[in-house]
Amino acid sequence: MQENKIKNAFKRFFALDASAVIVAMVVLVALISILAPQITGGTFLTKTNIMNIFRKQTYIGIIACGMTLVMITGNIDLSVGNMMTLLTVICALLTKSVGPVPAIFLTLLIGAACGGLNGVLVGPLGLNAFISTLGTTSIFYALALIISSGFTQRAESKLFDVIGSGSLWIFPVPVVIMAVVVAIFWFVLKRTVYGQQLYAIGANKTAADFSGIRSKVQVMVTYILTGLCVALAAIVMIARSTSANPQAAGGTEMDVILAVVVGGTSIAGGKGTMFGTVLGFLFIGFMTTGFTFLGMNEYIQSIVTGVILVAALSFDVIKARRSKL
């Protein structure tokens, strides 16, 4: 009797899309916690460390929200890393010339426009998402270098101090911003017509079109929302570091996609949740902070990241195959 109950609980747990990442996270944290005292003499799971994870990685979490929507429709956005570089540079320069508040608004607007560019290419024009965002990523990178002349741009203001280093009760402001974005996107996906239509588009675009869904427009909007997320992430980033380095954010797209995919969003589209993405984000956070805490070589970290991405993708494919009757 008791045994059966436990068995059933296990079964139900493993049926969850998020089961793999939860197990992986527990194993990871346990490993690091055991290894940490022996290698460094310190304790890993402390409040400071955990809050640091959040504080440092929030920009990944914020962008991952937009990316989840894009990937649910079966598309991808490879340009988010360099788009963020461009937007931090723009935000820094604008802060110096027009002050922080207008700079924030303009950065959000330009972010939406950058996303809109991707969106038009993939949505209305129907170009391949992979190739077109690979194209725009190099445009964004070049623009960032041109605008900044290749130099780090400083941007200081009291507002940024609050955003970057302030706290609401025990929660750092960036974490609060991320939580709000997550909550909004969770609601959009779960409860709105738009969110549900994104699943329909990802699961079967032809059927969605035949059901009266304007899929081209809806796909474009996912990119615009992603652009907004990137702009927000850029603002948080600048607020934390008070400077914009045109070389800093390259490679962010890798971490973002990793978080989304590890969180159970299918690269084929039609499947994914904000809950999963948050778990994926936490996993990446624990992993990178933990490895750094242990003093692991940066290149080795990259290898591990790559292995985990491939493993997560294979898990997705294997699970899909097994569930087929």
Add this chain to the structure above:
Amino acid sequence: MAEERVPLIELRNITKVFPGVKALSDVCFTVYPGEVHSLCGENGAGKSTLIKVMTGAHAADGGEYFIDGKPVHISSTAEGIALGVSCVYQELSIAPQLDVAQNLYIGNLPMKGIFIDHKKLYHDAQEVLSLLNMNISPKTPAGELSVGQQQMIEIGRAVTRNARCIIMDEPTSSLSEAETETLFKIIGILQERGIAIVYISHHLDEVMLLSDRITVIRDGQNIITMNKADTTQDILITNMIGRPLDKQYPEKTGRKQGEVILDVQQLSGEKFRDISFQVHAGEVLGFFGLVGAGRSEIMRAIFGADKPSNGSVTINGKPIRPGSPADAIQKGIGFATEDRKKEGLMLRLSILLNSTVVKLPHLANVGVIDRKSQNADAEKYVTAMRTKTPSINQLAGNLSGGNQQKVVLAKWLTMEPQVLILDEPTRGIDVGSKAEIYDIINDLAKSGMAIIVVSSEIEEIMGVCDSVITIFEGNMTAQLPITPELTREKVLACSLGGKP
């Protein structure tokens, strides 16, 4: 007589369990060399699973598998092929960019050292093509072939792999009548060479024509195996659904035709010209013609999925914007397409979302879905159409064909459309579910809906429609009221370009 020979394939007490479902339990199935053994059963009866066990795509959880009387363990389709068991699936697996010869020998190319032996490849391919009575060059790109010819290439592929048993899963579902006849001839040729055929089809007339023996399975269990001579279509149906089928088509009485709802004038497009007709409230209008005659293209143009080059579509006097399904839906047209899986359903999503996806904007306040109404709508149609499912949260892909079709119907009915276009509404659906779909069509017509049924089954047209329009090479050749005097032959003649 056959019992004294050693069976080519013998399955004994095969059991296969999927999470939550016992797909096969204690199923026995034997195939002798050179025989056509048909496998009949409703959707979800376990036919596909049984085939997959035979080919090695699934491993059985219990039971024994013998080939030539020797026990075998096949754990992949490659091993199955090596032992002579090949399957021609419903979904064609032709590589359109490659030529015919390469498609025939795909995965099995003749080699000379590390290079492909092109001379032998095209020589051997030519031999296979002449065996199949196909008058095409082995260098033709496979993408240029008709669906029927592609199917022959699939069969040819099995021959090149020295298959001794070829499993054909719904081989005629996308073939024209002429192509079907060619297929039957090929089956005869293969039989003469001692190749056994396992034939699966919902068309019981084909089953009765071709088979030496017929096995019926239901709910994953053997029901009966009969020699063809000892059975009839009715006996087969009774065994398949577990009770006698009282009637296939509902009585058409009680339907009253009202005003003109849909008016199509001089509609022309790439594959059809000058199509004009009207559909009244409460009328069921049939469209009959060969596969490729342009029937589906006409429907796509009416619905706005394709832009017509000329002509107009009005509903209750209001014109429909060409090329916009959203506008057509808004004005009251529903379109259940021919290809359920590609154009109709999101297989990986729930019945709930699938059946409310069209109505979703109307089930929301400022974009936020009212979940109570959404659930209620989905539940309503599951109950009304007796869709067999544990819950509305079940994935559409886990349903049987007939139940999937009900979800497609539900998706349109939630909108309460004034015109409902049904393109091949019973393709790939078993007899029991077919009768249910016909009942639904009849009830909708009684409620005053204008319905168009496109079909390549003449019985279906005669059984459910009030009148029929025949299409030949993109032209309307006749509009005939369906009366007891109207003969099949006349409709067929019109669909082949004859004068009414």
